[in-house]
Every structure is written in structure tokens, then in C-alpha cells.
Amino acid sequence: MEKEKLVLVDGSSIAFRAFFAMHNVLEKFKNPQGLHTNAIFAFDNMLDSILKKSQPSKMLVAFDAGKVTFRTKMYRDYKGNRPHTPGEFQEQLPYIKQLLAARGIQNYELANYEADDIIGTLARQGEAAGCQVTVVTGDRDLTQLVTDQVTVVVTIKGVSELEYYTPEHFQEKLGIKPQQLIDLKALMGDNSDNYPGVTKVGEKTGLKLLHQYGSLENLYAEIDGMKTSKLKEHLLEDEDQARLSQQLATIQCQAPIKVELADLTYQGDQTEELVEFYKEMNFQSKLNKLDISQEQLTSAPPVKYHELTTEQLEDWVATPTEQTVVIEMLNDDYHTEPIIGLAVGNEKEIWVSDQVELLANPQLKACLENPKTPKIVFDYKRTYVALYRHQIQLQGVKFDALLASYLLDVNDNSNDLGELAQSYNYYQLEPDRKFYGQGAKKKVPAASELKQHLANKVAALQFLAQELPPQLQEHDQDQLFEEIELPLALVLAQMEIAGIKVEQGTLQEMQQKLGVRLAELEQDIYRQAGHEFNLNSPQQLSQVLFEEMKLQPLKKTKRGYSTSVAVLEKLKNKAPIITDILNYRQVAKIQSTYVVGLLHSLAQDGKVHTRYQQTLTQTGRLSSVDPNLQNIPVRSEGREIRKSFVASEPDWQLFSSDYSQIELRILAHLSGDENMQQAFRENYDIHAHTAMRIFGLQDIKAVTPDMRRKAKATNFGIVYGISDYGLAQNIGISRTEAAEFIKSYFDQYPKVKLYLDQMVQQAREQGYVETIMHRRRYLPDIHAHNYNVRSFAERTAMNTPIQGSAADVIKIAMINMQEKLQEHQLKTRMLLQVHDELIFEAPTAEIAILEKLVPQVMDSAVQLDIPLKVESAYGLTWYDAKG
DNA sequence: ATCTTCACG
């Protein structure tokens, strides 16, 4: 028969470790009642990994009962130097015990004894009963219990990195037997438990003594034979302390515990209790990991629905009320994904079908296209594009729960209706990740299940459509939602559908040429290295450079030495191979990401249709995927890629307009700094103007290119949330110099300084910062104890209102622009947005109109205290349409 | 799945 497995956990030390392991997210892990939950969460993670690894049949988690123990009676100062445990930790302990109950695990504490003693006692009992015992703790003291039957697992970092102490490992590590640990501690004392041991004896000396004498007992028996030394003096002088420390270090293995081995049977998760507990703690991810049915998660009856058929449509159309619309696709790319089902619902009934042909029904089409029938959706843009592919132009959308949830909190951006509903304590919709599975296991379930899922989506959406609008109002975000994000979704859908034409031939030619160059560079590099290797592997490259060629590594990464451009640039003059590598890197990047990547994204119509992610960034910017058209090269030779982007019709051209220094202008506006505002009003070269001011020059003509470069970097730094270190890195000056730059910058633009300080202050006081259109970003880390984490939040507080307001401005401009194009009945199409730039395709005949219209619309998007500036360019390709 | 690198504003 297999041995019974007993797991004993030092709950006190593990909970404490768990708390600090997730201390950096302390303020993010709070349940709706304001209880901190980080230690509970991390503790549960640790339970998962123990249960998985050990598969125990018996288990117990022991806790310290209080500060007073038999050890404090022996020695008043025992653990007397422990700092006060934080309240955020204390409050979680009762819940950790509740968690244990819900997971079917016993916990126990005993007055006057520490968790260690309970564990020691049960470990010996378990051993005697023939169990295989595993002890889990954050404290190395417990390793004194190690035997062939008792393994002690000690957490090294956090709660995930573990060290397994078997007799062999213990021997290897310390060179003594586990039981000798007690005598070692008797000699060296314990700082964290605050007992002294023998003066001047630490781990090294202690071990040496034990190797020589075997035990404390023996040492003092033979101490007369020891030759005279300071050490001997200390040993004699501190004998009492040593003997006391020995007692303190000894784990009591016969504590008068009131639990028996037989009580410790591991029961397994108590599903109902655990579900309630996770709900109370707001542990959405854990709820979803539980292997339970929908019914077990919610007590409500299943959502009722009708099968939507052609005949049913008659009834449905007859009642034209507010409709909730769900168009389902399995994967992300709605430009190509097939629709697998649809559902509609009003306040009375829900209809569902997996028959996509229904979309050809004229009545259904008419209803979806009727602007007077208000619609509720989740992801307007996705829904619009999917229906557009079925010749339906969705109209009348008045609420998008995805957009609303993004505005309410940009942090939880799961983009999943089920998860969103759960965060509002609505549990009748499984998240898609769980319903469809993920990775290789992802698939569409049987029709009946799918239809129930879609009906659940409608119901959840109806719930959210009630829940979210009042919150938008409370945030003062009605305008942002109704006049910006919602109409923008339609504009973006139209841009994505239009797509931009890419000349396949141009790219293929580039692919040829670059392929030849890459092969040459590769051979050159192999020759210089003396052998072939994988040039794309930073690991192998650093082997060649830093080990074989003995170049000086300048920077470390997590896995080895960095081979980034910054490093290689500095090594350039040490070996000719570096230049070739840099060259290879640049060309390889262009080839793989842009030439080959773009060719893969080319659709049947010869165009690429990116998707703009409207609910992703923390600042309100858009992002672009599949392909990313917001990072097509422009600074280097990769710019050639832009020659393949062309207008889609003969005698049309590409036209591009961009805001000049929009972020600095917004800073000038927001801060109200007179000096900066004046510079923009007078239309000075802003970086030169800054240089003149911070270098104390009388005339802008006295500014050298290098001064301007540094001033430009400083301006950027200000926008990013300045730090002397960051600025120093960027322009290659010392930190002291950078600090002087910043000081003189703030002297010249005093209100900028004031404004940035205010933003940090505001984040501290109200927990978030805002853009001019009330886009909000919460910054819980602003209170972090960790300097780095806190500093990051402070820089974010400074940067987000600037970057985010710029995003607001161009979004408004895009909506207005689309309107103007229609109003003037222009054929011009808006195709791309690159943060501060809009790209259009236009008949050559309309270019002259655009040259006036686009800048006019863009710079009047919002009224600021200083003018906005827009610059335009056009040409046959995107390469040419760049000023 | 995560890391490293590098492209953009």
C-alpha cells in the first residue's frame, strides 16, 4: 500500500510571505467592502501548488496563537524586535482561515505555543504512524525536523520559489545533521527571533565548532581542552545564553495539542462554500478556474430564450422596442471570422439562432438598420463590421457595454462580457475563455449549449445596460461616451473596412533584395565569428561577443548579457563585426516584421485591414493590430516600406496631416504657463526656444544644434514625467547635469512644474487623474511603499493627462472629419490614425480641398488657450505623403 | 507563456 501523505503548513509564516510577495499590488487587491485581499489570494495560490504537488490525504495549517508563548516566559525579549504587523495584513488572517475551511483543510492554533511546535508534534506523530510528511514554511528553523520521512519545504522568494530539505540536501547545504541545527542556533543566536547565542559567533564559526565537537553538550564538556582564545572566552562567558538559546531554538515536539492525526483528513474543496468565498473576495479568476457548472455558480434559474426562425421574426419585428444584439464569432479578427450565432432580445423575450442565413432576412436587416430602434451591444465596432459583411449596416446603437466599461476603468480590460458581468457580481454568463476553451482546446460546443450561452450574453448585456450608465454619469463621462467613443467606433469601423492598399509587387521586390543582403551580412558575420550560429538568438550572440571574442558586456538582462542597440553602439569601435550585426538586425527587422509580415496580412482585395483596439490603452490612445499600422518605419531605411502603401483607385493619392507638438501644446494649455504659451502663440521653434531659455541665452540664434537636441529631449522628458536618471540616459550626460537641466527648465516654465506637482497630488488625493474630456485613469500604486512602483505611478500621473488629452483631441477631430467629408460630399476616405496623424486617400481633384479642410477640422477640434498646428503632405505613396 | 529586441507616436 502507498504511504499516507501528511502535509503540515506553517500558516503564520506563509501568510506573511504571501502578503509581502504581493505587496506591490496591495491597493489593487481590495474587495468591494474595502478588505485587502492580496495575502489571501497569494496564500490560495500557494495552496493550489502544494495540493497539486503533494496530493495529501491529510493536511493541517498551523497558526501562532499570539505573542505570548512558553518561549516568551523563558526569555522576555523573544521575538521582541519584530516590527508591528501591518493592519492590512492582520485583517486578512481570519479570511485565510475561512478560505482553509472552504478548501476542506483543517487549521489549528494553540495558546502558549507557536505554529512550529504544532507542526513538530504532528510531524513526529505522523512519522510514527508511517506517513510521508511534508512541512511547508517560510522559516528555515523548521528544517531541524527533517528526517527520511519528513521533508521540509522552505519558500525562498515569494511563495512560488521553493527549496526542498531532505536529509541529503540539508547535509549538502550546511554539512551537519538536521538535529544539529538547534545547537547551531544556540551558538549563533537568531536575529529575527531576537535571541543572542554566543558573542562573535555567527554561522561560519558555529558550523566549525559543531564539526569539531558534534554538539553543544559535547563542546562544553570538552571546553577545558580548547586552547586559549577570544572565542573560548566568549563561549565560557556566554554559556548561559547559549543554553537558553538552545532551548528557544528547540521545536517542542510534544505540545499538548488537542487535534489528532485522524482529524486531519483533507476533505477537498467545499464547492458551495468556496464559490461564496471567492465571490465575497472578488476573485474572478479563481471562480473561473473552478471546475463547476453554471448552475453551481449561480442560484438563479437558466436564462429563457426562443429559437429565432423566419416565422418568429414576424412576431419579433412587430414589437419594435429597444433591442439587445449579440453577433457571435469564435476568434478576434472580425474582418474574416465567420459568424457562428446571433441573439436579439428586448425586455420581454430573447431569441437565439445559430443559423447565420437568417441575416439575409429583409425584416431582420430592416430592424438592425433602423436608426429609430435603439440597440444595446457589446463591442459596437466588432458587431458593425461583422454585420457589414452580411450587407447590413447597423444603426441606432445607443449603448456599448464594452466602451462604457473601458471608460469606467481602463485597468480591467479583459474585453470579455462574462468577466465584465462578474465584476458586477452577475454570474449567469461564463467568460468566453471558459466556455469555448483556450489555445488548442478552443472549439464551438454543441448547438444547444451555444444558444444558451448567447441567450446568457443578451441577459448579461441587459443587466449591464442598467448598471453602467449611472456610473458614467457619476464620472462625468456622458459626453466622452456619447459624443466621442460611441461615434468613434463607427468611424473606426469604416476606416478598417476601407483598408489601405498595399502593392504586393513592391514588397516582393524588397523581399528579394533584402534576402540577398541578409545572406551576405550573415556570411560576413559567421566569417568574423569563426563559425555559424543563430544570429537571431541574443543568447548565442552574446556567447560569441562576450565569451568567444571577449568583448566587454555592458548591461545584464534576466537571462544573460544584453545585446541591444544601446550596448552594441558602444562596442562599435571595438570590433568590425558589431557594425555588421547592427546592420543585420535592422535589415532582418524590416524583412521579417514589415515585408513578410505585411505580405501575410494582405487580404484578397489587395488591401490590409487593421483592427483598432479602442478599449485597450491606459491613456485613451488607440492601438492597431493585425497588422499594426501605427509602427511602420519612418526614421531609417525601413521607410522604404511606405512606398508600398498606395491609394486604392487610379488617379487618387494619399494625403496626410499631423498635429505638430500636440502634447507640448496641451501641456502649455493645461499648465497655463505663460512662457510656454507665448512660445506657441508666437509660433517659435519650441525646442530652440526651450534651449535658449534653459541655457540662458539672449537670442534664439545663439542656440547650437546640440543645445536644441538636449532641449528637445528635456521637453520629451517633461511629457513623460521627468526624472534626472531617465534624461541623463537619454542624452548621455551625467545625472547631476540632467538634474540641473530640469531645475533650470522649471525655473523658466514655473507653472509647468506647478501643474505636474498638482497631478501627482491629485492622484494621491482622489486616486485618479483625468484628461480634458474626463477620461480617467486610476493610479492605486501612487501609495505603494516600493519606491520604484510609486515613482512609476507618479510619472504616469504626470503623463496621462497630457497623452490622454491629445488622444481626446484627435478622436474628436476624426469624428468631425468624417462628418465634413460627408457634408461636402467628398469621395475622400479616412484610412489610418497614427496617434497625432490622419491618413486619407483622395481623388487628386480633392487634394486642394483637403489641404484647407483637414487642418481646419483638426485644429478646431477643441478650443485651447493656445493654437494647435497641423501640417500636411500628399503623394502617390505613404512614403511621399510625409513632410 | 515569457523574454528580448526593435518598430512607431
Add this chain to the structure above:
DNA sequence: ACGTACGTGAAGATT
């Protein structure tokens, strides 16, 4: 004393 500039996405290697 601490060690970072803000916001993104894709490719390829490695775990």
C-alpha cells in the same frame, strides 16, 4: 540607497 523615462505590437527564441 534605491534604479526608470510615457504609450503601444510583432517576431523569434527560449522556457
